[in-house]
Amino acid sequence: MRNRAVVALFVAFLLSLPALAQQSSSTPSNDQSQASSQSTTQATPTSETATGKAPLQYESRQGFWGKVNPFARKKYVQKQTQPIRDRVNELDELTAANSKMIKDVDSRAQSGIQMASNKANEADQHAVDAGNKATQAQNTATQANNRLTTVENVVSNIDQYKSTNQTEIRFRPGQTVLSQQAKQALDQMAEPVKNQRGYIIEVQGFSSGKGQAAIQTSRKMADAVVRYLVENHEIPVYRIYVLGMGNAPAQTAENGEKPKRMSGGRVEVSLLKNDLEQLASSGAAGTSQQ
Numbered sequence: 001m002r003n004r005a006v007v008a009l010f011v012a013f014l015l016s017l018p019a020l021a022q023q024s025s026s027t028p029s030n031d032q033s034q035a036s037s038q039s040t041t042q043a044t045p046t047s048e049t050a051t052g053k054a055p056l057q058y059e060s061r062q063g064f065w066g067k068v069n070p071f072a073r074k075k076y077v078q079k080q081t082q083p084i085r086d087r088v089n090e091l092d093e094l095t096a097a098n099s100k101m102i103k104d105v106d107s108r109a110q111s112g113i114q115m116a117s118n119k120a121n122e123a124d125q126h127a128v129d130a131g132n133k134a135t136q137a138q139n140t141a142t143q144a145n146n147r148l149t150t151v152e153n154v155v156s157n158i159d160q161y162k163s164t165n166q167t168e169i170r171f172r173p174g175q176t177v178l179s180q181q182a183k184q185a186l187d188q189m190a191e192p193v194k195n196q197r198g199y200i201i202e203v204q205g206f207s208s209g210k211g212q213a214a215i216q217t218s219r220k221m222a223d224a225v226v227r228y229l230v231e232n233h234e235i236p237v238y239r240i241y242v243l244g245m246g247n248a249p250a251q252t253a254e255n256g257e258k259p260k261r262m263s264g265g266r267v268e269v270s271l272l273k274n275d276l277e278q279l280a281s282s283g284a285a286g287t288s289q290q
Contacts, residue, residue, distance in 0.1 A: 161272035171265040176220040190233035201271040205244045219244030
């Protein structure tokens with residue numbers, strides 16, 4: 001019985017040793033950690049970390065059992081590692097927040113770059129359109145200047161008519177009726193001037209008689225030519241100038257010799273034009289180009 005009591009006391013002593021060791025190790029370590037944290041705070045009061053909290057302090061002394069306590073309980077281990085887990089979680093959250101912030105900044109930067117590129121392309125397109133419009137305006141101004149020059153030339157020469165065609169119609173003595181050959185000659189002259197502008201037709205009658213009788217005869221021959229042009233070719237009367245010259249001699253020939261007087265009668269038909277037709281054709285061409 002006495003030996004059993006001694007053995008029981010020895011076993012109880014052995015079981016109480018871990019608890020005493022944990023208490024003795026925890027108390028100095030806590031005091032030491034508090035002291036080290038105070039010293040660190042006093043040494044670097046303005047230190048900053050990623051989480052904004054003070055760095056974790058490691059214990060320099062590990063208690064009675066050293067670095068590894070074979071009798072450490074689960075709660076004790078959790079208590080020692082809980083600050084580390086909390087700090088790791090905070091760092092993970094901070095890393096995630098930083099990653100999201102970086103993605104947002106990158107997304108905004110890409111959006112800004114794309115918008116700037118679109119604006120630049122739009123500005124380039126506007127510049128190209130402005131250049132095309134400037135070129136078109138320059139061409140229009142050039143055409144207007146050319147047309148104004150043409151109009152000035154036409155206006156300055158509006159009363160300057162040039163002979164472009166001339167036909168002579170012969171009549172037998174005492175005859176005032178047009179022959180078939182005379183009609184064909186008038187057709188060849190009048191057909192090209194249909195629907196044209198800027199022309200006049202000069203009709204001069206000549207007769208071999210004397211005095212007023214010659215003048216009247218020459219006027220009748222000229223009227224026959226005018227009547228044919230108006231009725232068959234719709235030449236406006238205001239474009240025809242008629243004059244009965246009687247027995248007046250014709251103009252001097254180019255070689256200087258005076259033409260001989262002829263028997264019977266004749267009518268000289270002259271087609272005269274100015275630059276109005278040229279102006280009308282240039283205006284139609286400019287309208288078609290626009």
